[in-house]
Amino acid sequence: MSKVALVTGGGSGIGRACALTLGRNGYHVVVAGRRLEALEETVGLIGETGASAIAADITNPDEVDALYHTIKGDHGRLDVLFNNAGNNVPAAPIGDIPVEDFLKVINVNLTGAFIAARGAFNLMREQSPQGGRIINNGSISAAVPRPGSAPYTSSKHAITGMTRSISLDGRPYNIACGQIDIGNAASDMTTQMGSGVPQADLSIKPEPVMDVQHVADSVLHMANLPLSANVQFMTVMASSMPFIGRG
Numbered sequence: 001m002s003k004v005a006l007v008t009g010g011g012s013g014i015g016r017a018c019a020l021t022l023g024r025n026g027y028h029v030v031v032a033g034r035r036l037e038a039l040e041e042t043v044g045l046i047g048e049t050g051a052s053a054i055a056a057d058i059t060n061p062d063e064v065d066a067l068y069h070t071i072k073g074d075h076g077r078l079d080v081l082f083n084n085a086g087n088n089v090p091a092a093p094i095g096d097i098p099v100e101d102f103l104k105v106i107n108v109n110l111t112g113a114f115i116a117a118r119g120a121f122n123l124m125r126e127q128s129p130q131g132g133r134i135i136n137n138g139s140i141s142a143a144v145p146r147p148g149s150a151p152y153t154s155s156k157h158a159i160t161g162m163t164r165s166i167s168l169d170g171r172p173y174n175i176a177c178g179q180i181d182i183g184n185a186a187s188d189m190t191t192q193m194g195s196g197v198p199q200a201d202l203s204i205k206p207e208p209v210m211d212v213q214h215v216a217d218s219v220l221h222m223a224n225l226p227l228s229a230n231v232q233f234m235t236v237m238a239s240s241m242p243f244i245g246r247g
Contacts, residue, residue, distance in 0.1 A: 002028040009085030011038030021216035058112035068119040077127040081120035084137040091148030102151040109155035131174030138181040176230040183237025185212045210238040
């Protein structure tokens with residue numbers, strides 16, 4: 001019987017790449033997000049026997065509860081959550097960032113991630129056999145932010161704390177929680193890397209990117225571990241990007 005994985009934000013970018021890789025390696029993948037059409041495109045790439053799409057806004061607790069209710073009804077359990085959905089706003093100094101923009105990022109990247117993890121935790125705790133794995137999508141920005149990134153950096157720094165907390169909460173229930181921090185994976189969000197992005201010295205320079213498949217392969221490795229082992233934190237990044245020595 002296939003293991004069941006849920007990928008939030010599975011309609012594009014990193015989420016789609018990870019869903020495809022999980023689906024091609026023995027998982028039934030449930031992809032969730034707000035745009036059903038994009039989710040169905042992902043399902044089409046995997047094949048309907050190995051994937052399903054459920055439209056849900058992870059910032060809406062009722063929709064997330066319904067998502068997990070459907071997963072339980074259709075599959076009886078959940079083995080892996082890739083807690084991936086996120087957003088961002090244009091870069092700006094903190095004094096120029098509207099409060100509404102900060103709240104928009106926090107609402108998805110932190111509150112939404114909490115709601116998704118909470119639902120997965122409850123299902124994994126209740127199911128038999130008990131247990132499962134939660135993989136949070138963090139960011140190297142939590143430790144080495146770019147200029148003008150206060151909302152995004154704050155949200156991802158908080159994710160690191162949440163990952164540690166879930167790891168402790170999950171121990172009595174055989175629930176493992178880890179985090180992948182990604183640097184410059186090629187996607188729609190990194191198209192500007194080639195033309196230049198802000199550096200710590202306030203210059204604008206192009207940066208290298210890596211194939212998003214390396215992220216997907218890393219998530220698959222984390223997902224495939226037995227629950228007696230865990231990748232607590234993993235950083236996967238373009239080798240020559242300004243991370244080590246940034247600033």
